[in-house]
Amino acid sequence: MNALTNFFNMPGLRAGAQMKALAGPLLIVMILGMMILPLPAFVLDLLFTFNIALSIMVLLVGMYTQRALDFAAFPAVLLFSTLLRLSLNVASTRVVLLEGHTGPDAAGKVIEAFGHFLVGGNFAVGIVVFAILVVINFMVITKGAGRIAEVGARFMLDAMPGKQMAIDADLNAGLINEEGARKRRAEVAQESDFYGAMDGASKFVRGDAIAGLLIMFINVAAGMVVGMVQHDLDFGTAVHNYTLLTIGDGLVAQIPALVISTAAGVIVSRVSNEQDVGQQLTGQLFSNPRVMFITAAIIGMMGIIPGMPHFAFLLLAGALAWFGRYIMRREVKAVETKAREERAPAVQAEAAEASWEDVTMVDPLGMEVGYRLISLVDRAQNGELLGRIKSIRKKIAQDIGFLVPVVHIRDNLELKPTAYRITLKGVEVGSGEASPGQWMAINPGQVTGTLPGAATRDPAFGLPAVWIDASLKEQAQAYGYTVVDASTVVATHLNHVIQMHASELLGRQEVQALLDRIGKEAPKLTEDLVPKTISLTGLQKLLQNLLDEGVAIRDMRTILDVVAEHAPKISDPAELTTLVRVALGRAITQQLFPNNADLQVIGLDAGLERVLSQALANGGGIEPGLADAVLQQAQGAVTRQEQLGLDAVLLVPATLRPLMARFLRRTLPQLKVLSHAEIPDNRNIRITAMIGGAA
Numbered sequence: 119m120n121a122l123t124n125f126f127n128m129p130g131l132r133a134g135a136q137m138k139a140l141a142g143p144l145l146i147v148m149i150l151g152m153m154i155l156p157l158p159a160f161v162l163d164l165l166f167t168f169n170i171a172l173s174i175m176v177l178l179v180g181m182y183t184q185r186a187l188d189f190a191a192f193p194a195v196l197l198f199s200t201l202l203r204l205s206l207n208v209a210s211t212r213v214v215l216l217e218g219h220t221g222p223d224a225a226g227k228v229i230e231a232f233g234h235f236l237v238g239g240n241f242a243v244g245i246v247v248f249a250i251l252v253v254i255n256f257m258v259i260t261k262g263a264g265r266i267a268e269v270g271a272r273f274m275l276d277a278m279p280g281k282q283m284a285i286d287a288d289l290n291a292g293l294i295n296e297e298g299a300r301k302r303r304a305e306v307a308q309e310s311d312f313y314g315a316m317d318g319a320s321k322f323v324r325g326d327a328i329a330g331l332l333i334m335f336i337n338v339a340a341g342m343v344v345g346m347v348q349h350d351l352d353f354g355t356a357v358h359n360y361t362l363l364t365i366g367d368g369l370v371a372q373i374p375a376l377v378i379s380t381a382a383g384v385i386v387s388r389v390s391n392e393q394d395v396g397q398q399l400t401g402q403l404f405s406n407p408r409v410m411f412i413t414a415a416i417i418g419m420m421g422i423i424p425g426m427p428h429f430a431f432l433l434l435a436g437a438l439a440w441f442g443r444y445i446m447r448r449e450v451k452a453v454e455t456k457a458r459e460e461r462a463p464a465v466q467a468e469a470a471e472a473s474w475e476d477v478t479m480v481d482p483l484g485m486e487v488g489y490r491l492i493s494l495v496d497r498a499q500n501g502e503l504l505g506r507i508k509s510i511r512k513k514i515a516q517d518i519g520f521l522v523p524v525v526h527i528r529d530n531l532e533l534k535p536t537a538y539r540i541t542l543k544g545v546e547v548g549s550g551e552a553s554p555g556q557w558m559a560i561n562p563g564q565v566t567g568t569l570p571g572a573a574t575r576d577p578a579f580g581l582p583a584v585w586i587d588a589s590l591k592e593q594a595q596a597y598g599y600t601v602v603d604a605s606t607v608v609a610t611h612l613n614h615v616i617q618m619h620a621s622e623l624l625g626r627q628e629v630q631a632l633l634d635r636i637g638k639e640a641p642k643l644t645e646d647l648v649p650k651t652i653s654l655t656g657l658q659k660l661l662q663n664l665l666d667e668g669v670a671i672r673d674m675r676t677i678l679d680v681v682a683e684h685a686p687k688i689s690d691p692a693e694l695t696t697l698v699r700v701a702l703g704r705a706i707t708q709q710l711f712p713n714n715a716d717l718q719v720i721g722l723d724a725g726l727e728r729v730l731s732q733a734l735a736n737g738g739g740i741e742p743g744l745a746d747a748v749l750q751q752a753q754g755a756v757t758r759q760e761q762l763g764l765d766a767v768l769l770v771p772a773t774l775r776p777l778m779a780r781f782l783r784r785t786l787p788q789l790k791v792l793s794h795a796e797i798p799d800n801r802n803i804r805i806t807a808m809i810g811g812a813a
Contacts, residue, residue, distance in 0.1 A: 145198055149205045156216075157209045165206055166370050172199060173374035173381075180381040190312055192385055199378050200326045203371050207333050210367045215337070215344050247365075251372045281306045326375055337364040407449070410442025480544040482523040482623060485612065486530035487538045493554055494605050495527050506609035514616055518665065519672035520632055522616055522623050538608060540615050542622060548615040550577030552604040556585045559599035567597040577607065578614040618787070621665035629658045636674045643678050652685040656694075663695040667779060668790060669706055676701050692776060700772075703796035710767055710790060716802045718762075719769040719792070720755045722778075726810030730774055740781065748809060749785060755807035756789055764806065767792055 157165075176195055183189045285294075285302050294302070338361055345356035414435045421431025487495060494503040507525050515521045533539065539549040551574070552558075559569055560576050560583040571584040586594055586601075594601050602610070616623065637644040648654050660681070661671050671677060680698045688694055699706065711717050722730075726748070733740055740748070756766040766789045770778050775793040782789050797803065 145202075149198075149201050156212060159213065162206070162210060162213065165202075165209075169199075169202055169206060169371075169374050172202070173377035177377050177381040177384070180384045183385070189385060190308060192382070193312070196378065196382060199374070203326060203375060204329060207329070207367065207371055211333065211337055215340055247369070251369070251376060254376065334364055334368045337367065407442040407446040410438050410445065414438035414442065481526040481541070482543055482625075483616070484526045484528070484541040484544075485538060486528055486533060486541065488533040488535040489529060489531060490535035490554060491538055491552060491604075491608075492529055494552070494608065502603075502605040503608055506605055507612065510609060510613045510616070514613070514620075517672075518617070518620055518670045519674065520624060520628050522620070525612070540612055542615075542619055547619060548577065548611060550608070550611055552607050553585045554604050555588070557588060557591050557594070557601050557603055558583050558607050559586050559590075559594040559601050562598070562600055565598040569594055569597070569599070576610075578611040621662040624658065624662055624665060626654055626658055629654060629661060632661075632671075632674060633657075636678065640675060643675060643682075647678060647682060652681055656685075656689070656691055657681065659691040660694050660698065663691060664698065664702075666783070667695075667699075669699065669702060670709070673702060673705060696772070696776060699775075699793070700795050704798050706792070707797055707801060710765055710792070711801070714801070716804050717767070717769070717797065718759075718764050718804045718806045719767045720752075720759065720789075720807045720809060721805035722768070722770050722774070723808055723810030727771060727774065730777065731771075734773065734777055740777075745781070749782075751809045752782060752786060752789065755809055756786055758807050762806065766790065768809070769794065769797075769803065769805075772796075 176192075176199065179189055180192065282303065285299050285306070341361075341364065342353075342356045345351040346353065417431050417438065418435035420426060421428050421435060493499045494501045497504065504527075507527075511522055511525070530539075534551065536551045536553055537549065538552065539546050541547065553572070556571075558574070558576070559571070560581050562581065569584050569586050569590060571586040571590070574583050574585060575581065576583050591601050633644050633648060648657060652660075661677070664671055664677075677698055680701045681694065684694060684697055688697070707717070729744065730740065752768070755768075759766045766786070768778065768782070768789055768791045770791060770793060772793040772795040775791055775796075779791040782791065
């Protein structure tokens with residue numbers, strides 16, 4: 119008594135909390151009392167009614183929960199409800215055996231109602247109905263729910279290490295804090311405990327079904343013995359009274375048991391999301407109008423078969439067809455509503471005043487395609503071009519040393535269906551055509567046959583080519599053609615255009631990103647470099663000069679070392695570019711002549727060198743006549759180099775390299791100009807062509 123008094127006097131424990139804390143002990147005491155103490159029929163009616171109400175409440179709570187853990191107390195509820203039913207069976211058995219000889223209402227009105235109303239007073243029908251309920255509960259619902267709980271518990275235990283590692287990874291990455299990690303760990307542990315408890319609690323329901331069956335047979339047999347031996351009832355009266363009472367008692371217990379088992383199945387078989395079971399069923403089962411129409415057609419055809427109940431089948435078919443039409447109208451209305459909502463901001467924007475939001479910025483790099491090329495860039499149609507463009511950006515970043523802007527792709531109905539164009543800051547810098555589903559056979563100059571198809575030219579390098587069907591691919595390769603698909607044609611052209619205009623794509627933002635990148639690895643290298651030693655604009659111009667001449671800027675450490683050494687004395691970006699090229703000479707030479715091969719280059723005649731050096735010293739340019747002669751001989755030398763399969767590289771003195779590079783860049787962009795100072799001492803030089811020998 120003192121312990122109970124101390125419990126109620128605990129600080130901070132309010133009356134509501136006290137009642138909740140006493141709910142469990144009071145329920146256990148009530149269950150034990152029903153097993154030990156005799157109960158009048160009226161109290162039994164109340165308890166049986168409470169048992170039915172409890173089972174309905176549990177089922178509804180289970181259906182309206184969105185996650186299994188929202189009803190984490192279900193295993194305990196399952197245990198207590200099973201004990202409650204068993205204690206009611208014990209209490210009702212006592213009353214049936216003691217008072218059953220007085221009539222069918224001896225154990226209360228609830229048992230009498232179930233014995234008479236539900237089975238029509240026929241004990242044979244009652245036995246069959248009771249047996250069917252037990253089989254449904256034991257063999258179907260309980261067994262299935264138990265199996266689901268068992269598998270769920272096993273999978274949950276297997277997944278626990280992975281979930282714990284995922285929580286630790288999110289915590290280390292800073293995605294969650296320590297409190298969030300503790301909460302998620304607690305949820306994982308609670309899930310494991312819940313499914314483990316459900317696996318064990320399902321055994322209670324199975325045992326309850328078996329116990330109900332045994333109790334029925336015991337009550338019938340014992341009731342007949344008690345009625346005939348102790349109360350001198352004849353066999354027929356004893357069978358009638360005690361069997362009906364037993365059947366009513368069994369039904370009034372098994373129906374709540376069936377409801378509780380159904381609730382257990384609902385809890386363990388649901389998939390957790392933001393909807394309860396009812397919303398999932400109606401949202402997924404009755405959401406497709408085609409399903410309704412097809413089902414209505416099948417039921418309707420069955421309904422017109424001779425001998426079938428036409429009214430029932432045709433009525434249901436009509437209802438399904440009406441419901442399918444209702445769903446279709448609702449979907450159409452939803453689409454129209456969404457379209458109106460999307461148009462509404464546009465209409466409001468038309469009426470609103472102009473703002474800076476109306477200013478459309480030009481994309482640094484873009485591509486426009488005709489409608490027949492949309493399949494190449496559409497993710498839904500497995501377009502390959504998007505993936506190739508991502509690979510191109512990554513490859514260019516690795517080759518030249520900075521990340522080019524994202525390529526913005528859009529369709530343009532003004533273009534030809536198979537045409538595309540590449541834009542740089544809104545201006546077209548390349549265009550071409552591609553034929554989806556066909557292959558481009560490019561003639562590298564040494565093919566052994568001709569192919570049927572549409573003649574064209576490779577948009578990237580201008581080589582003669584022909585569009586062929588896929589069936590001619592192997593034949594074209596046998597003839598010596600280079601065969602590529604439409605996506606590769608466009609991707610190669612885009613790659614070539616980006617390489618040619620890399621300097622224009624290198625903006626101040628990209629230069630700053632490069633400085634930030636190198637600053638993380640070598641902070642002393644960039645410290646006080648910009649803007650004290652060189653301005654950001656000056657560094658940008660220097661890097662653009664290198665890119666204009668086809669020199670990669672990957673070696674930013676060497677570039678910044680040269681800038682830090684010479685920029686305080688030299689401010690001209692062109693002079694700094696020359697110094698940087700000398701420092702990068704080994705990399706430039708390796709890029710043009712890999713594998714330590716001999717440098718087979720185009721040379722400059724000694725007489726022409728003197729003339730050009732004098733013109734440069736006098737501050738003038740190259741005379742027009744001399745310029746034409748040099749250009750013609752340079753073109754001839756480039757052609758000979760290409761015929762020999764060699765790169766077109768012109769070797770000149772260091773003082774002439776900037777002049778010759780600027781002079782030849784526009785007309786012969788494929789001709790690279792090197793100076794003697796840029797070539798390492800360990801490389802051999804071979805002159806394979808000469809410019810100026812006949813001038």
